[in-house]
Amino acid sequence: MANLTKSRRAMLRQRKYRYVDRGFILLLLTVFQLVCAVPVVFEDGNFYWKNGAMFLGYIVFEWLYVAVMHLALKKVNFELEFIAFFLSGIGMTLGASVSKSAQLKQLVAIALGIIVYDILLWYLKDVRRVMAVRLPLAVLSLAGLAGAFVYIRFVTGAINGAYNWIVVGHGLFSIQPSEFVKIAFIFVGAATLDKLLTSKNIYLYLFYAMGCIGVLFLMKDFGTALIFFFAFLVIAFMRSGDVRTILFVCVAAVIGAVLIVYFKPYVAARFAVYRHVWEHVDTSGYQQVRTLIYAVSGGLQGLGIGNGRLRYVAASTTDLVFGMVCEEMGIIIAFAVVITFAVIALYAVRCARTAPSSFYAIAACAAAALLLFQTSLNIFGITDLLPLTGVTLPFVSQGGSSMICSWALFAFIKAADIRTYPKLFKVNA
Amino acid sequence: MKNTTRRAYVIYVLIAAFLFGLGFLLYSFIAHGGTWAASRLNTHVFTNRVLTNAGAVKDRSGTVLVETKDGKRVWNEQSGVRRATLHTVGDAQGFIATGVQTLYRAKLIGYDFVNGVYGKKGNTDLTLTIDADVCKTALEAMNGKKGTVVAYNYKTGEILCMVSAPTFDPLYKPSDIDTDKTGKYDGIYLNRALSGVFTPGSTFKVVTAICALENIPDVQTRKFKCEGKIKLGKGEVICNGVHGTLNFERGLNVSCNCVFAELAAELGRDKLTETVRALGFGKAINVSGAKTARSSFDVSKANKADLGWAGIGQYTTLVNPMQMLQLAGAIANGGQAVTPYFVKKEAKLISLPPTINKNVKLNAATADAVKTLLRSDVKNYYGDWRFPELQFCGKTGSAEVEGKKSHAWFYGFSLRDDFPVAIVVCLENGGIGLNDAIPVANRVLQKLLQRF
Numbered sequence: 001m002a003n004l005t006k007s008r009r010a011m012l013r014q015r016k017y018r019y020v021d022r023g024f025i026l027l028l029l030t031v032f033q034l035v036c037a038v039p040v041v042f043e044d045g046n047f048y049w050k051n052g053a054m055f056l057g058y059i060v061f062e063w064l065y066v067a068v069m070h071l072a073l074k075k076v077n078f079e080l081e082f083i084a085f086f087l088s089g090i091g092m093t094l095g096a097s098v099s100k101s102a103q104l105k106q107l108v109a110i111a112l113g114i115i116v117y118d119i120l121l122w123y124l125k126d127v128r129r130v131m132a133v134r135l136p137l138a139v140l141s142l143a144g145l146a147g148a149f150v151y152i153r154f155v156t157g158a159i160n161g162a163y164n165w166i167v168v169g170h171g172l173f174s175i176q177p178s179e180f181v182k183i184a185f186i187f188v189g190a191a192t193l194d195k196l197l198t199s200k201n202i203y204l205y206l207f208y209a210m211g212c213i214g215v216l217f218l219m220k221d222f223g224t225a226l227i228f229f230f231a232f233l234v235i236a237f238m239r240s241g242d243v244r245t246i247l248f249v250c251v252a253a254v255i256g257a258v259l260i261v262y263f264k265p266y267v268a269a270r271f272a273v274y275r276h277v278w279e280h281v282d283t284s285g286y287q288q289v290r291t292l293i294y295a296v297s298g299g300l301q302g303l304g305i306g307n308g309r310l311r312y313v314a315a316s317t318t319d320l321v322f323g324m325v326c327e328e329m330g331i332i333i334a335f336a337v338v339i340t341f342a343v344i345a346l347y348a349v350r351c352a353r354t355a356p357s358s359f360y361a362i363a364a365c366a367a368a369a370l371l372l373f374q375t376s377l378n379i380f381g382i383t384d385l386l387p388l389t390g391v392t393l394p395f396v397s398q399g400g401s402s403m404i405c406s407w408a409l410f411a412f413i414k415a416a417d418i419r420t421y422p423k424l425f426k427v428n429a
Numbered sequence: 430m431k432n433t434t435r436r437a438y439v440i441y442v443l444i445a446a447f448l449f450g451l452g453f454l455l456y457s458f459i460a461h462g463g464t465w466a467a468s469r470l471n472t473h474v475f476t477n478r479v480l481t482n483a484g485a486v487k488d489r490s491g492t493v494l495v496e497t498k499d500g501k502r503v504w505n506e507q508s509g510v511r512r513a514t515l516h517t518v519g520d521a522q523g524f525i526a527t528g529v530q531t532l533y534r535a536k537l538i539g540y541d542f543v544n545g546v547y548g549k550k551g552n553t554d555l556t557l558t559i560d561a562d563v564c565k566t567a568l569e570a571m572n573g574k575k576g577t578v579v580a581y582n583y584k585t586g587e588i589l590c591m592v593s594a595p596t597f598d599p600l601y602k603p604s605d606i607d608t609d610k611t612g613k614y615d616g617i618y619l620n621r622a623l624s625g626v627f628t629p630g631s632t633f634k635v636v637t638a639i640c641a642l643e644n645i646p647d648v649q650t651r652k653f654k655c656e657g658k659i660k661l662g663k664g665e666v667i668c669n670g671v672h673g674t675l676n677f678e679r680g681l682n683v684s685c686n687c688v689f690a691e692l693a694a695e696l697g698r699d700k701l702t703e704t705v706r707a708l709g710f711g712k713a714i715n716v717s718g719a720k721t722a723r724s725s726f727d728v729s730k731a732n733k734a735d736l737g738w739a740g741i742g743q744y745t746t747l748v749n750p751m752q753m754l755q756l757a758g759a760i761a762n763g764g765q766a767v768t769p770y771f772v773k774k775e776a777k778l779i780s781l782p783p784t785i786n787k788n789v790k791l792n793a794a795t796a797d798a799v800k801t802l803l804r805s806d807v808k809n810y811y812g813d814w815r816f817p818e819l820q821f822c823g824k825t826g827s828a829e830v831e832g833k834k835s836h837a838w839f840y841g842f843s844l845r846d847d848f849p850v851a852i853v854v855c856l857e858n859g860g861i862g863l864n865d866a867i868p869v870a871n872r873v874l875q876k877l878l879q880r881f
Contacts, residue, residue: 238436281470293471296462299545309472327545331458338451342444352437361433365440372447380450383457 022066025082030059033089036329039305040097051096054103058089058110065114077419079347080410083340087395088113088403090337094324095317095398097305102317102398105173109400113407120183120411125421127191127359134191141184142211148177149215162390164221178216178224179401183408185212185228186370189235190363190412202236202245217260222267223381223389227374229253234369238362274387287313291323291382295331302330317398319390322379337396341375344368344413351416356424364416367409462542467534469523473546474538479521480530483537484553486518488561489589489773494518495530495599496554504600505561511600513564516593516620517557517771520602524618527719529555529772556773558587563876567592570872574865576836576856577621577750578873579769583758583842584849586767586783588716590873593621622754626722626747627855630828631684631862632838633742635756635799638681640704641692642795648677648692649798655687664734666690666741681802682810684825686741693740698728701739708756709766709789716751717772724748743829750855753840757851759789760803761822761842764796803841815867819874820844825862834858839866843874848881850874 037055041048062085069075088110096103123129152163159165159174167174189205209232216225237246261268270284277285277292294310297303308327310316316324325334348368352361371394378393380386392399394406414420465471469478485496494514495504502521504511519528530537539553540546567578567590580590595617597603606614619625641648655672658665668686672679680688693701705711710724725747728739738744751769759766766789774781803822807813811825823841830836837859842851852874854866 234439237439238433241432241436289468289470292461292465293468294473296458296465296542297471297473297540297546299541300543301545303545303547312472331455335451335455339448342447345440345444345447349437349440353434355434358433361437365437369440369443372443376447376450380454383454385450385454385457 022070022078025078026063026066029062029082029086029089032086033059033093036090036093036305040093040100043097043306048100051100051103054096054107055093058092058107075420077414077417080344080414083344084113084117084395084407084410087337087340090325090329090333091317091321091396091398091403093305094311094321094328094396097328098311098317105400106398106403109403110407112400113403116404117407117411120408121414121420124360124363124411124415125424127357130187130191130359134188137184138188138208141181141188142208142215145177145181145212145215149219152219158220160390162220164216164219164224173400176399176401178219178221179405181212182224182228182231182370182405185209185231186235186363186366186409186412189232189239190359190366202240202242205232205236205239206249221390222270223377223391226377226389227370227391230373231366231370235362235366238365271387275384277384285384287315287320288382288384288388291320292384295323295326295334295383298327298330300331302326302328302333304328318392319378319397320382321393321397323382325396338375338379338393341372341394345372348413348416351413351418354418355416356418356421360416363412367412371406371409459542463535463540466540466546467538471538471546478523480523480534480537483530483534484539484555486529486537487554487556488514489556489558489587490560491556492561494557494561507565508598508600509565509568510561511598512596513568513592514559514561515596515599516622517559517564517591518599520599520618525620526618527620527623529557529717532718533772558589558771558773559591560589560877560880563590563873563880564592566876567869567873568594568596570869571856574856574859575615575621576854576859577625578852578854578869579622579750579754580850580852580873580877581754581758581769582849583761583767583851584783586770587773588769588771589850589877590852591620591622591771593619593625620719621855621857622750622853623716623719624722624749625855626724626749627836627838627857628828628830629742629746629748629753630826630836630838631742632753632824632826632828632840633746633748634681634684634689634740635760635803635824636705636708636710636742637689637693637696637701637740638677638802639708639791639795639799640696640701641677642798643704643792644696644700645692650676652676653680653685653688653691655685657687659687659690659737661690661694661737662733664732664737666734666737678802678805681824682806689740690737694733694737696740698731698736701728701736702726707790708759709786710748710752712788714751714755714768714786714788716768717770721751722749724752742826750853753838753855754851754853755786755789757823757840757842757853759791760796760799761844761849761851762796764791764793765789766791800844804844807841811863811867816843816871816874818878819848819871821874823870825866827861827863830858834860837865838862839870841870848878850877850881 041052066078092106095106148166149163152166156167164176164178165174188208213225213228233246273280273284277288281289290310290313294308305328308324310324310327322334325337345368348364352365355361374391374394377389377391381388392402469475474482481500481502482497486494488494495518516525519525519530523531533555537553538546571594575594577593581588595614652674654674655668657671658667666686672683672685705726710726713720713723727745728736731739735744739746755766766786767783768786800822803824806824807821821841821843823839826838828836837856839862840853852870854870856865859865
């Protein structure tokens, strides 16, 4: 990075002063979260002090985190954290309003997410470290995923017809291994020091990707398989720029999909309800129909937290949470929530332009694209614009694995921001 | 590195696709939100798929037919009113597709895109143009027979009375309604006025008369002969009596089959079909959002005798009662058919002009000539005593149906300027037009006259 140009240096200077006032944003966030917490804490005239304490604890933590990071560690950029706090807060609020006892679990999940986020940010600082673990991580993650599949398949058994959940401690909590492999998938894919980014060096990655996607298919987790495939395409393109190879992979995938549908018709049957949900309101279209009905029932401002009806439908705070945000918090907030992911993607592209190395650029773009793609599969799936695949809405859906993975993906994006590792720049420059 | 940076722009494509999808989702919310929110599965407004949380439905004088009180749907307290207005109001489960509780669900639950389901509280009531008392009288007058009675103001289009039988009390829905095999509930979820079609019998002679008036210049002065039957080609048409020599007017008065079968055969398939189309029989009428059943008239394969039968409303012809009412209205109103409606239009500042159904093409001169003939029917044949003070015009019908009693028909209109009302009575297998349908019509009209 010796060739840092004048214009880039100017950009660096400029950026330093362009961040929006952190205190003001935190204040807005606090007001929003307090307003949302009130109907949960004071539901039906009762006072749920434990939940109140958890909301307050969450808000205090947000302030402390920013204060410590800024004052002690001299960090300046917190945009991603604010977004993650905002989204996680909404998810936790809706989860708590449906089940008071679920809040602690979700709070712990957020805390774990932040820990993973900061560890990853620390680790990503040195590209040499990244390169060193690349191969072991690839082997370990693929073996882990395969092992998890075998364990679920032959020991614990399927949940909702898929083998993607490991239940631990008699149902105390459950882990979705594929969420953690997502982190490794981007890590392994983006880690490259090759100066020449050509098609040659994507083949090894192709085998790794095929392995992961293959296991996901065996797990019958088609939504996550699709997300992995998509992330692979983005990474492969950014690494090689080889449109021909990517087209070849796509064609192969389509042929594979056709073969699967041909030999395993039940896979196609799962998607048969697509665009026909109103003909199957009590069976395979149950969730989509309820989501549509209640998403529009709230209007632009929503019916208020606790006043919705989608909350009584299974998976309301996980897969269908977008519908719940629409109904209870209004279409405006719901759309703001999902547009956030488009904004993050824009941010990632901008960061990639000035990233200290191609690893950061590729990882940031891949992570942002993955989040945006998963968001699309989720919100368009439950509203029947795309087939329903049962993936979560990052940060907002309840669930520890999904929460930790979402924060970890944010670490990849933040690592590409020029302000994150200022020393790295100075050394290189 | 530079390459990677440039390749990052592929993300823009994703963002564009995502925003496009989001735009489409928003469009779907706006375009279909009303239908979705009004789904019976929406527990905000339905309980066990029964409408519970919605605006009131009132009749023209403000009598509440059904409303929501304390989270419960409360019906009018009179069983007679409930039964008589059931098909117009609609049942709780939505089996009656043309009832306003089904057709106007989105309005009744007060949904709009901006405010959602509880948005427009207070402005969710619907006022109908029907008079509950008159409907109750009509149902009583039908005396347990199946069929329909509809009356409307042919100048404004307001439907004043609309009753369909068999019916049931929505408050005490019979438990055997879906399992009964005796046929007493046949088509009970059908509003016969809107969704029924029946053999028209002699009422259809008015259509043949219109065709004759427009195509045979001297038909009014021509002499016809009736010997109880008429030979047409290889077949024949039987008459209801032996009328001897008679003119066109008398032919319609006594409803002579020979006269109209002869005219139909003479006019031919094309001219008859053309008239039937011009009178709007081929097209459904949109009655406040409910589409009527389409009448059918097909003589493309008819021989001369068939054509004769078609000319007197038999053969394969089927008509919808609302369409017959509209025809009566068009004749009464100088050829202009005002489209009937039963949900009060919300007029702001100025009153809305009546909606003319452009599918009905009847010239004023023919309309006036037919009006005179129909007045003659009542005055010279049925007797004005059957319609006291009404200056009524009309035509009866006793439509023969295979193996069953004939349908008793009557439709007509009043000439009084202060009572511009047309009516149609159709009693399914109900007997003779003159003896069975006219008394029902008169009883409803007299009740209506009191309320006018």
